Amino acid sequence: MKQTFLFLWIILSGFSILSCKKVTSTASENLATSHTRGVIPPTLAYTQGDYQSSRPYNLEVLYIVPSDKDTLQGYQQRLSAILLKGQEFYRSEMTRNGFIDKTFGLWTSKTDASLVQIITVTGAKTNAEYNADPDLVQADVNQYYINHPSSSPSTTHTLIIMPKYLDTDKRAFYGLAPKCFAVDYLDFDVAHAGEAGAGGVKFAKYYGGLMHELGHGLNLPHTHETASEHALLGTNLMGTGNTTLSLTPTFINLAGCVILDNCPVFANTTGGTYYNSYTATLQSLSGKLENDTLYVSGTFSSTLPVSAVNVIQDDDARSDTYYAVAWSVKPTQNNFSVKMAVSDLDITASPDFRQGNFHLLVQLALTNGNRKTITAAAYSFVNELPVLPTTFNFINTGNYQIATALNTSNVLNVRYGYTADGTPVELHPGTTNSQRWNFESLGAGVFRLHPLNVPAFASSMEANAGGTADGTTVVIRANANVSQQKWTISPTTDGYYILRPGNSSEKAVDLTGGSAADRTPLIINSISGGGSQKWRLIPII
DSSP states (O other): OOOBOOOOOOOOSSSOOTTOSOOOOOOTTOOGGGGOOOOOOOOOOEEETTEEESSSSOOEEEEEEOTTOOOOTTHHHHHHHHHHHHHHHHHHHHHHTTOTTOOOOOOEESSOTTOBOOEEEEOSSOTGGGGSOHHHHHHHHHHHHHHOTTSOTTTOOEEEEEEOSSTTOOOOOOEETTEEEEEEOTTOOGGGTTOSSHHHHHHHHHHHHHHHHHHHHTTOOOOBOOHHHHHHHOEETTTTGGGTTTTSOEEOOHHHHHHHTTSGGGOSSSOOOOSOOOOEEEEEEEEEEETTEEEEEEEEEESSOEEEEEEEEEETTSSSSTTOEEEEEOOBTTEEEEEEEGGGGOOSSOTTSSOEEEEEEEEEEETTSOEEEEEEEEEEEETTEEEOOGGGSEEOSEEEEEEETTEEEEEEEEGGGOOSTTOBEEEEOOOSGGGOEEEEEEETTEEEEEETTSGGGOEEEEEGGGOOSTTEEEEEEEOOSOGGGOEEEEEOTTSOEEEEETTOTTEEEEEGGGOOSTTOBEEEEEOOOOGGGOEEEEEOO
């Protein structure tokens, strides 16, 4: 009996990628080795009928055939070889970026490991009719999954391939997670990979396109390689690598691999929860240009764990995100800091790329497979250098813990939770209200810091009695309109903040004796730039 499945049509002329368009959203010293995971040797531990896999969740591959046509000759052998080649490409790039032996799962035959499970589905329409109503097509897509409930929507990512019988046939060729669409043609064969001439170019176009669109289907957005990455590794797959893979050096950048690592079809074991609801926001951002390097740091809050933060410089003048240049870092608690050489934006032969208006995007890679992309700030390039407006730097009002850079488990604490005026502020681990501070913005980066153990935000942190001498203690006292209770919070280039009292701008909050030990009292001292004067902000959800 034929299975009925109507292919989702987007009417195209030739080869185009519909998801490849600009989306506006609601690695220098950033080492890939910081993401390295333990190795889980693959075993063929999972079975599904006549097929087996080393992974519990696998890419589902559908081959849609019009009702008046047959499959293309040798499609299963040809496409199996192409998919296995792509699987190894993804594996090698994940491993290079520190995610050992991670790649997307495929079901392969128990009797012939070179054959991938490709589900052949006869569509309800003729070849010509596949230019018809997409609403009817989507209804049949939904019906297919109703008829196959074992394809769990929480873990399934689907590659849908349709044959081209003539070059003039119009086919969908795009990706939008969790599905992607690609094309087969009679001579689509790995034998043409790297081949000189038209055959090799055509293979690269369709093979690179398939792997690029598969990337979209596996949650990847467009990003471009940095100039230094291009010199070392070639072209990023999720940039313009859709036409270079198999012809010239092509790779997947770290910003892509950190997202793939959380995708269910890359999981080595069962037990994960995927694509459940969450809330995530950017709580603070700071940027500074120094020695032709842009330093950006910030804090975020999220109801689910975040495994990585991608920072993307996106040129407003371009209508797509192929040239959105990405860096990736692993966060420390809820903080991130990235160092971006301005010269790494020299990604085209055009000398005028570093000019005009840009947006900074901050992308959170959540462990449940989701990614949250936040348009963080607008800025411009003048004379090929970024000019950051005052709005680039911000700290949201709200509740935070304040941890010392010397030992981030020790946070600012009101001693013993007392509420009396003059109670010292010290270091102490924990999460009680005496270790949580409400940031009340007074504008221009100036804040009152209210301890949450005092009701109604009635007290503030202050330089004791307005003292300005080195060694003046830091205490809490009832709110008053005095400068010693107004704190300027300034970012450093390494992701921390300095807290300066309003009554003495050349001083900063410091640790007595530079010690990060439990119960160390806080004082103010002349600014030194040392670690005992650097603080990490940890948003409280």
